[in-house]
Amino acid sequence: MTTTTIGRRQKKPHSSNVRAARLSEVRFIVLLLLPGTALLVGVVLYPLLRSLASAFFAESLLYPGATWVGLQNVIDVLQDGFAELLSQTLIFTIGATIVPFIVGLALALVLNEQFRGQRFLRGAFLIPWLIPGVVVSFLWMWIFDANYGVLNGVLMQLHLIDTPIAWLFNTDTARGALIIAKSWNSFPWVMVMLLAALQTVPGELHEAAAMDGAGPIRRFFAVTWPHIAGVAGLVILLEFIWNFQHFDTIFVLTGGGPAGTTQTFATEVYDTAFKGYDLGHAGALGLLWMGLLLILVVVYVRFSERGEK
């Protein structure tokens, strides 16, 4: 009797200790994760779902209450120039992804060479990326200014144009102007990413290819590109996702104009909600927007999973 009790006594505190220790570790981990998860759920997940849900209601920003309307908002949005909105968004997104990619890639290749001042230039070329987004918008607004803009001045002195062009107020030029402004802001990031990727290209492969008589262009496609293709893909994908929802530059530079030709999903949702006070249609636009974006995010997750293996 006595021995068993002792045995039990000795055993019991031990096993409960282990369980208590495990329990306290679980509690510790939960507490570590709690504040961050709460914020993300409260400020990202809940608003997202609620915005999407309002697609099915007639809801105004000005009055409380919502009436169920089923798919009516989505149908309205699809019939009211959705194709144009989508194509405008895609034009901006593709342009503002490709231009900085080409500039950033060219710059990364140049700055990957050994020459004096290369280190300093790697830092200096980051300036356009460091400048706050609104300042970038102000600056390009001033450059593109119709009356005193420096772009018109230079182009006229070079006799490339005869009369000043209102770049941001002309339906032919406004989109291009936006893409240039946004690209100027984001190419340094592409450059930094690709410069890092270029470090992985083994020097002796270039030497071998050069000995075999391959020129620089041939060597780029045969040697360099295969080594940086992974990072390049990631860069393009992320730029695409960000540009797909970019707001600041468009809102400040053109406000979606002229004649709505530079509206994208971001500015259209904003205008519908905060200028039209129409939460239902804003939600419907958001629903379609999210659907497209979700495809991209799934691709991104797959992509980064593949990289992890």
Place this chain on the structure above:
Amino acid sequence: MATLTSLAVEAPSTQEHVSERTPTARRAVRRRPRWALWTALIVLGLFAFLPVYWLAVTSVTPERDAFTFPPRLFPSTVTFEHYLAVFQTPAIFEYLRNSIVVSTITAVLSVAVSMYMGYAFSKFRFRGRKSLMYFVLSSQMFPQALLLVTLYVVFAQAGLLNTYQSLVISFTTFTLPLCVWMLKGFFDTLPDDLIEAAKIDGAGPWRTFHSVILPLAAPGLVAAGLFAFVRGWNDFMFALTLAGPEKQTLPPGLVNTYVSEAATAWPELMAASLLVSIPVCAAFILLQRYLVGGITAGAVKG
């Protein structure tokens, strides 16, 4: 992500190869067209730096020179009157105060929240870890204009419109993915033995984290904090919509003060723009040591 972190590890190995180069091979690679390099550099340099030059020059150009056509690429005299004018605008100081308050609180809160989360992701294996990490990562891919619509309604109901809280809560959340990832990376570099050793010495998990791990991660905390600060400093859309006229930060404040359809005061706006950019550039210079961390974290930037 993983591809990028591995870059840093692989980089040194290429340097070994450099020393093995044979003279003939080196000459073969050297025979690159240098003129192509310099042409490319000049063209790209003009694209990158002419706008910066124009920003700086306009801010010191006298009014009469700025509003002439064709524009003068070099002003006749240099003046600092526009900077003086900016400093004599009382509204600017209100925006500046709001920007500093919002960005600083955002930085502190963001680090405080993300360090715990990053630590959990780095040093513990638990059920749902991967899913939660993907949730954190993908949360910054959701369109913020869409979140803003509901956040506006929620903050209005809670009476938080036109307050610092609405901005701080939003910015703190949006910087989490980046900061959690950065700090997870820092904690990953610290050996697990540290935790074991602290445990053997009788320290509880909180004590271990606060007095053993955190001091070692201090550089990471500073870097994450600066990133969060810059995010709050640069934001336009949320500040424009949630803050109202009194709590507005510099970016929407500058739009309201200077940009008008009729006549924008360009030289003064350029002067103010330059002043607003300085803290961001300064923060980055401080961060340069962590540039590699910034690059990898950049892959999750929203």
